[in-house]
Amino acid sequence: MKPLSGLNETAFWGKLLYGLLFCLLVPVFLVIWAIRLEPLQTPMVPAVPYVGLFLIGIGLILIAAGMQALWVHGRGLPMNAYPPTNYVRQGVFRWLSHPIYVGFVLACFGVSLAAGSGAGLWVVTPIVVLACTSLVWGYERPDLVRRFGDQVTAPWLRLPSAGTTEPSWQDRISVVALVLLPWLMIYEMVEYIGVVQPVLTSTLTFETDLPVWGASVIPYALVYPLVALAPFAAQRQSVLRNFAVGGLVATALTIPFYLTVPVVAPFRELGANTPLSDLLLLQQQFDRPVTAFPAFHVIWLLLAVRLYIGTFPGLRIWLWLFAGLAVISCWTTGMHAIADVVAGIAAYVAVTARQRIWRWVLVGTEGIANSWKEWRIGPIRIINHGIYAGMGATVGFLIVGYFLGGEAFWASLMISVSIVICAGIWGQILVGSKKLLRPFGYYGGVIGAGLGIVLANWVFAQNMLAIGAALAIAAPWVQAIGRFRCLVQGCCHGAKTCDSAGICYRHERSRVLQVSGLEGQPLHPTPVYSMLSNVLIGLILIRLLLIGAPASFVIGCYLMFNGLARFVEEAYRGEPQTQIIGGLKIYQWTALTSFMAGSIFTMFPSAPVSLLDVGFTSTVWIGSIAMGVFVSIAMGVDWPESNRRFSRLI
Numbered sequence: 001m002k003p004l005s006g007l008n009e010t011a012f013w014g015k016l017l018y019g020l021l022f023c024l025l026v027p028v029f030l031v032i033w034a035i036r037l038e039p040l041q042t043p044m045v046p047a048v049p050y051v052g053l054f055l056i057g058i059g060l061i062l063i064a065a066g067m068q069a070l071w072v073h074g075r076g077l078p079m080n081a082y083p084p085t086n087y088v089r090q091g092v093f094r095w096l097s098h099p100i101y102v103g104f105v106l107a108c109f110g111v112s113l114a115a116g117s118g119a120g121l122w123v124v125t126p127i128v129v130l131a132c133t134s135l136v137w138g139y140e141r142p143d144l145v146r147r148f149g150d151q152v153t154a155p156w157l158r159l160p161s162a163g164t165t166e167p168s169w170q171d172r173i174s175v176v177a178l179v180l181l182p183w184l185m186i187y188e189m190v191e192y193i194g195v196v197q198p199v200l201t202s203t204l205t206f207e208t209d210l211p212v213w214g215a216s217v218i219p220y221a222l223v224y225p226l227v228a229l230a231p232f233a234a235q236r237q238s239v240l241r242n243f244a245v246g247g248l249v250a251t252a253l254t255i256p257f258y259l260t261v262p263v264v265a266p267f268r269e270l271g272a273n274t275p276l277s278d279l280l281l282l283q284q285q286f287d288r289p290v291t292a293f294p295a296f297h298v299i300w301l302l303l304a305v306r307l308y309i310g311t312f313p314g315l316r317i318w319l320w321l322f323a324g325l326a327v328i329s330c331w332t333t334g335m336h337a338i339a340d341v342v343a344g345i346a347a348y349v350a351v352t353a354r355q356r357i358w359r360w361v362l363v364g365t366e367g368i369a370n371s372w373k374e375w376r377i378g379p380i381r382i383i384n385h386g387i388y389a390g391m392g393a394t395v396g397f398l399i400v401g402y403f404l405g406g407e408a409f410w411a412s413l414m415i416s417v418s419i420v421i422c423a424g425i426w427g428q429i430l431v432g433s434k435k436l437l438r439p440f441g442y443y444g445g446v447i448g449a450g451l452g453i454v455l456a457n458w459v460f461a462q463n464m465l466a467i468g469a470a471l472a473i474a475a476p477w478v479q480a481i482g483r484f485r486c487l488v489q490g491c492c493h494g495a496k497t498c499d500s501a502g503i504c505y506r507h508e509r510s511r512v513l514q515v516s517g518l519e520g521q522p523l524h525p526t527p528v529y530s531m532l533s534n535v536l537i538g539l540i541l542i543r544l545l546l547i548g549a550p551a552s553f554v555i556g557c558y559l560m561f562n563g564l565a566r567f568v569e570e571a572y573r574g575e576p577q578t579q580i581i582g583g584l585k586i587y588q589w590t591a592l593t594s595f596m597a598g599s600i601f602t603m604f605p606s607a608p609v610s611l612l613d614v615g616f617t618s619t620v621w622i623g624s625i626a627m628g629v630f631v632s633i634a635m636g637v638d639w640p641e642s643n644r645r646f647s648r649l650i
Contacts, residue, residue, distance in 0.1 A: 212277075280335075396474040416452070480530070563592065563593070
């Protein structure tokens, strides 16, 4: 037997360990994770174990077929660290872009159903979906484009192009498989979860006792076939694509809203029994008020009518007339409140105007990115971007103070100072240079928060989990506001992109010019990506707090979700000083570490978040303002002529 060379031996052991990690350790960890999370109060698992076994079988077939295609056609293994040398669009990859991940997700769903695991079905598997999505968008997709360029093609199941030709059956089936069916599955899962208190109510007082008009169920019910047949009615690819993309965007915006800000509208009581009232009763049996606001019935209706108008312009008036009747029927049938209908119309407008809205966001973002102002007082320079950091710190301190009360003031102050100091130390270690003399690093702040919590427990005997949960809830909002400072300063900026999707930095003080040399180049607005993800994370954590999730689970979810979002964000950032280790940016490694730490943290048993106090006190207000001033000075005031360490921001 020929001995392995040093390089081949290293690759052999690397592949072996990689295979063991993802084929053995990850599945075992997911099982242990689900078992440890079983004490969580989750929705019941449908008693369909045979469906679970079927999904496991389909999932394993997809995984095996994907591996076989990569081995035969790609001449390699399904390993990101050791990728196949050839681009593969044969075998099962002809139909799906990511059959292995799809199969793994189906297998996770199947195991959860077969085992009757609530934690597996409602917690672990959805996070697996997010993790796979993060890996694709944060590494695999950019890597494929970088390595294979124009060879990267769409599979059989893909969104239609924006052409003017008639859609093929492939286009129509793809829209059903990639848009309508996933929406239906996710929507029904939200419906199955049902109403979980606390919730808001969209029904106005005068609506409660209004009678239900049974005849209006006819236009209401006709919406279902109208939407289902829409992909088969379109006569132009561009029209079908607009419908499909609109449905995906509406799903991405509305479903998280249902879960994080539930607004319900109880069904109004039916009158006398008639065939039409029986039809309406049947509708109520398959629907839940938890998906009332905004009314997806209205969103799908208007998207479908838009498609039909694009296909049959001569029927425009009649189609809009029917749309009006169907929209009104959402209210007259008692299925929705007026607010639900109005919100559905607003959501439709936002979805169809998404490109214009995004353009407005980019224009505003670019204005902020070039808004650097500074004032000199002797040797001291005051920079305007410090105000954003101060605002973030003030809001964060207020949130923590609101939940923990005045008695935790000194503990909160100690933790806040620890966060700033450790963020500065982290920045010095990783990105400190002659051009960046006082940088601050987010993950240093996370470490500082942990150290501060331990110190607060030791000095003030504060509940570490309660403080940690309050900090976790505050952190996304602090970071979202702080990203405005990133825009002005030019840190955390994006990589090059196309003109229509990027923002340009032109101010001479911006790090984009001074460090990266990318003046006037369209760059991904990565600080905006971070803002959006942090707002969503913040809403999720607040919802977990309100439904009584354990403190350790809240903390763990913050670390996991932030890690997943940061992993993707880093793929589109373009700072030249960021180190790359093993094919990943260093902050992608820290993001993975954050995700793993969070998943482990969720397994620690703890009581629901116990708030020491709820409300703002004068002490909290004073402390918040003081902390805001301190952070503004730390991140917005420097001595530009000094060469001492920490003296200059840039």
